Amino acid sequence: MLAAMPPPATLPVPTGAASVRDRGDACPGTLRLHRADDGALARIRIPGGVLSAAQADVVRELAERLGDGELHLTSRGNVQLRGLRPDCGGELASRLGESGLLPSERHERVRNIVASPLSGLDGLGRRDIRPWLATLDELVCASDLTTELSGRFLFALDDGRGDVDALGADVTLLTPADGDAALRIGQAGTVLRIPDEHAPRAALIAAETFLDTARGSGVWRVAELRADGGVLLDQVVRRLRQAGIPATRTPGPVRPARSAAPSPGIVDGPYGTVALSVGVPLGRVGAEQWRALTRAARQREDGGGELRLTPWRGVVVPGVERARAAETLDALEAAGLITGVRSPWAGVGACIGRPGCAKSLADVRAGATAALGPVGTLPVYWSGCERRCGHPRGSWVDVVAAPDGYRVSLVRDGERHAPQPVPDSPAALAAAVAGARGGLDERRPAPCPGT
Numbered sequence: 001m002l003a004a005m006p007p008p009a010t011l012p013v014p015t016g017a018a019s020v021r022d023r024g025d026a027c028p029g030t031l032r033l034h035r036a037d038d039g040a041l042a043r044i045r046i047p048g049g050v051l052s053a054a055q056a057d058v059v060r061e062l063a064e065r066l067g068d069g070e071l072h073l074t075s076r077g078n079v080q081l082r083g084l085r086p087d088c089g090g091e092l093a094s095r096l097g098e099s100g101l102l103p104s105e106r107h108e109r110v111r112n113i114v115a116s117p118l119s120g121l122d123g124l125g126r127r128d129i130r131p132w133l134a135t136l137d138e139l140v141c142a143s144d145l146t147t148e149l150s151g152r153f154l155f156a157l158d159d160g161r162g163d164v165d166a167l168g169a170d171v172t173l174l175t176p177a178d179g180d181a182a183l184r185i186g187q188a189g190t191v192l193r194i195p196d197e198h199a200p201r202a203a204l205i206a207a208e209t210f211l212d213t214a215r216g217s218g219v220w221r222v223a224e225l226r227a228d229g230g231v232l233l234d235q236v237v238r239r240l241r242q243a244g245i246p247a248t249r250t251p252g253p254v255r256p257a258r259s260a261a262p263s264p265g266i267v268d269g270p271y272g273t274v275a276l277s278v279g280v281p282l283g284r285v286g287a288e289q290w291r292a293l294t295r296a297a298r299q300r301e302d303g304g305g306e307l308r309l310t311p312w313r314g315v316v317v318p319g320v321e322r323a324r325a326a327e328t329l330d331a332l333e334a335a336g337l338i339t340g341v342r343s344p345w346a347g348v349g350a351c352i353g354r355p356g357c358a359k360s361l362a363d364v365r366a367g368a369t370a371a372l373g374p375v376g377t378l379p380v381y382w383s384g385c386e387r388r389c390g391h392p393r394g395s396w397v398d399v400v401a402a403p404d405g406y407r408v409s410l411v412r413d414g415e416r417h418a419p420q421p422v423p424d425s426p427a428a429l430a431a432a433v434a435g436a437r438g439g440l441d442e443r444r445p446a447p448c449p450g451t
């Protein structure tokens with residue numbers, strides 16, 4: 001535990017650390033609502049995206065009673081409530097606190113932890129990361145220092161399949177093939193091998209060391225430190241050793257260029273039950289869809305059940321009886337959720353756009369719906385302005401609203417190709433997007449729409 005550590009040394013701000021901002025972190029939470037054009041917005045942090053069925057009921061009830069009736073999934077597996085009354089903060093906090101979704105008011109915006117959503121369910125990961133998840137969340141909530149983290153700082157727990165390692169977190173725990181755990185800091189290729197039992201504490205110490213290193217610089221994320229990445233790594237090694245945790249530098253696994261969302265459908269597991277994986281069109285789950293998901297979750301024999309929200313705006317329902325899996329998946333499809341890769345909604349995302357965001361130049365969700373085309377190889381993401389909130393990582397098709405229509409471009413492994421102007425016409429947009437995404441059955445790389 002942190003209390004056993006020597007007092008933290010004050011570390012120098014590394015030479016060259018970027019002074020990237022001088023304003024406070026305005027990330028919304030549940031105690032600090034964001035005022036949007038469609039009402040107040042609350043972001044509920046859900047570590048690992050794991051919600052019990054009872055907690056899922058509470059969130060739905062709050063969305064229906066206080067907000068616009070929908071659950072808006074984020075690219076970190078969190079939930080946003082939108083269209084809230086400005087005076088609902090007290091009631092919101094009280095209900096979330098009673099349900100266990102607000103374990104520490106001081107830490108409510110910093111519990112940003114993504115985790116491999118199929119861990120322990122399909123037999124493909126190297127470990128079940130759930131014990132790490134619970135321990136890391138407790139440690140973050142027990143630390144005074146972590147209250148200083150930005151709401152954008154991200155932890156990732158990867159069970160060895162590389163899915164959330166690709167998300168570019170600030171601190172990532174990895175599961176090497178030959179045992180123990182590895183700690184990746186930012187994008188560093190060198191990782192620190194640490195004993196498995198110390199992994200969550202090592203992740204906490206890495207975050208606390210970052211805070212001390214970056215203090216006063218206006219830097220919120222590890223990638224914003226322009227100084228030699230080795231400076232932070234050296235400091236973390238020193239702090240780990242002070243805490244009695246052996247750490248050995250070693251070349252890390254190559255960070256996957258693309259994160260791999262669970263495919264929609266039935267996920268076979270080793271223990272007689274299966275999981276169901278579904279996508280959510282444009283990341284918005286209506287109350288009836290949410291009820292269908294919690295009904296599926298409650299099929300578990302003990303009557304409990306849970307939902308796992310994924311960083312790809314999908315939902316995994318573990319513990320479904322194998323004999324009832326197909327019928328349950330059909331019910332989720334009938335509710336309008338994405339249950340197979342051939343759904344035209346598969347891989348289509350959008351920011352909130354108009355009317356919810358004043359910065360937006362268009363109603364991008366309506367635009368994406370009108371221009372829905374054939375299934376593509378690459379994901380496509382529609383943004384109302386150049387900020388591209390919540391866009392995917394790796395390779396994807398970027399559709400951004402412009403004053404005279406849209407700009408469509410291909411982003412290949414993070415590198416954006418020249419944008420192609422496309423008029424605000426569903427047919428023209430559908431053709432441009434389909435060309436850029438590439439057909440699902442094509443083996444050639446998707447062409448760049450700008451060339």
Ligand code: SF4
Pocket residue numbers: 351352353354357358359360361383384385386387388389
């Ligand atoms: S990308 Fe622009 S329009 Fe969309 S939510 Fe973000 S700020 Fe608003």
